[in-house]
Amino acid sequence: MRLLIIEDDESLASTLSRRLTKQGFICNVAHTSQQALVLAEQITPTHLLLDMKLADENGMALLTPLRGLLPQCHIVLLTGFASIATAVEAMRLGANDYLTKPVDMPTLVNALCPNTDLPTEVVSASDTVMSAERLEWEHIQQVLHCNQGNISATARQLNMHRRTLQRKLQKKPVKR
Structure with missing residues (x-):
């Protein structure tokens, strides 16, 4: 193959x-x-x-x-x-x-x-299934990276208020 x-x-x-x-x-x-x-x-x-x-x-x-x-x-x-x-x-x-x-x-x-x-x-099954919170956190990180760290652009792309995004970014990533 x-x-x-x-x-x-x-x-x-x-x-x-x-x-x-x-x-x-x-x-x-x-x-x-x-x-x-x-x-x-x-x-x-x-x-x-x-x-x-x-x-x-x-x-x-x-x-x-x-x-x-x-x-x-x-x-x-x-x-x-x-x-x-x-x-x-x-x-x-x-x-x-x-x-x-x-x-x-x-x-x-x-x-x-x-x-x-x-x-x-x-x-193990716990390694293959991610929690919804972890998926959200990883998605936010990807979009933030694509926007070169620009919080406002990331918030607009995610259709989220900038302050809400900032609060989510301050939290530690949840475990898989």
Whole structure:
């Protein structure tokens, strides 16, 4: 199983590659859309993990050319900002699955290889299920990071009053 990971965050790409190698994949990594298309043609992966946001590019724009190059490839789109509209659009453009970050390894492996019994890392149930408070905190942190720490812009994007956001940011993150 040859897997091409298309992710602009080098540390996340490296972590995914290490973990998925343990699951039996032969992993290759691309950090830009140009690298992705070249590698896809060279290695003809059987599976593809595509980030929706690649620096200033939209990963969904790669779905059509990748599907043209790799008609039999199983493509999973990863995103930090999920919506029903983007999920529908991703499937229409050729993605086989659509997952929201953060994603646990069993869910990711199952999305990459549905209906197979691949061995997955031993993970306790408490590690795979996050509380709603933890998910909210992580989402706020992602949006804050995307807005380069700008509280007002983050509050507007989250449709939240700025003071409410400041109070939430002062709290310590809840345990997973």
